[in-house]
Each structure stands twice: as C-alpha cells, then as structure tokens.
Amino acid sequence: MSSTTRTVPPTAKTSEAPENVVLKPTANGPKPCCVCKDEKASRDECMLFSDKGEVQCLDKIAAYKACMAGFGFKI
Template sequence: MITTTTRTGDSQDSDGKTLRPCCSCPETKKARDACVLANGDEHESCKELVEKHLRCMRNLGFKV
C-alpha cells in the first residue's frame, strides 16, 4: 500500500481513502492506551507498545 501525507497530517492510501491519525492502527493504539492508563507512560512494558504504535503510524505515512 502506498501512502501520502497531506498538509493536515492525514494520509491517503493507494485507493485515495483518507486515513486520520486518530483512527489509524487501532490494535496498537488500544494496547498502548491501556498500558499507559494502567502503568504510566514511563513503564518499561509501555515503552515497547508506544514504539510499536509509532512504527505502525510511520508505516502508514504519518510523520510522528
């Protein structure tokens, strides 16, 4: 899948569908949010989940 980043920070996939940061990578976002809420963002296990979510966002073309 090829993505492009727009001025608003949204990305578009190869079909022209707009991807928004808030709705992208729901699996990694859910796991990251649950860990951070339960343990805080500095907890070792959360750091890995945060990085996993950032990788997912970058793979979709978001600049994070």
C-alpha cells in the first residue's frame, strides 16, 4: 500500500470565515454545540440515510437553522 502526500502551494490563499458565522459566542450565551441537539440529530440522520440527501431533508435543515437562529447563531 502506498501513500501520497499533498502540499498546499505557497500561493494558495486561505479562505476567511463568512460574515454570517458567529465566531465568538458571548460568555453568558450557549455554545453552538450545546443547543438544538434534537434538530441536529434529525437533520444529520436524514442527510446520511436518505437517497436524495439535501432535497429530501429541506424541512429538517430549515428546522435546525430556525432553532439555531433562535439562539442567535446564523448558519
């Protein structure tokens, strides 16, 4: 078994985070990993086990986004 390594050329630019992503949650607020766990699990299960992926899971994706927005996170 052979392995190959790839290097990033020095001219490659790193992408910056999009403007709508919360980078620093407030000290008093919840962390994104700790909220909307049921919605996230439902979305992930749908995405992993459905035949058409995102198309079949739009309602679950929307529910997850709405839940996160309720906590102040924009995704």
